[in-house]
Amino acid sequence: MIAYIKGNLEAVNEEAVIVEANGVGYEIICANPFAFQDALGEQVLIYTYHYVREDNQTLFGFKKTDDKLLFSKLLNVSGIGPKGALAVLASVRVEEFVSAIEREDDKFLTQFPGIGKKTARQMILDLKGKLPDGFAAVAVETAAQSSEAEALQGNNALEEAIAAMKALGYSEREVKAIVPTLKQEQHENPDPYIRKGLALLMK
Known part of the structure; x- marks a missing residue:
């Protein structure tokens, strides 16, 4: 070899x-x-x-070795040959692909040339939970970031409030910790979120 x-x-x-x-x-x-x-x-x-x-x-x-490793894993999926595996690697970063596998996002997987819904489901079946620990860790982090972004999407007031609190010097970790509490409220402008957030951060 x-x-x-x-x-x-x-x-x-x-x-x-x-x-x-x-x-x-x-x-x-x-x-x-x-x-x-x-x-x-x-x-x-x-x-x-x-x-x-x-x-x-x-x-x-x-x-990168990650690309090579993912290629070898894809070849083990029924219905995927070298051409299909290369098409995946040409279109997406490894962590994005692994994240899609772990969250069973067949809609994401069918965007690749030659990958239909049946093959996408086969990829999930064959690969979910079976990729190396390094891939899985990245996938979990990527999925979490994706979920958070989706949750914030459409709530511009909350997004603005988060940006304002970071601008005031609070760290990403500190702000992230209070976001679930802020999500429980619904406001059309950022000021109420900022007041509530600062109160939580100063506790």
């Missing part, structure tokens, strides 16, 4: 990059080959997944 290739980046095209290492030119298929464009003519290190079938051997390349 070829874990990575370190060599000179000779060429970049729409599907792959060419890296010369020890006199051998390796064609490496990437989700976003042009992400390496700035390093053309320079030495690069590309993490690789060596995909082997009876009639085919292909090197797939990634900038």
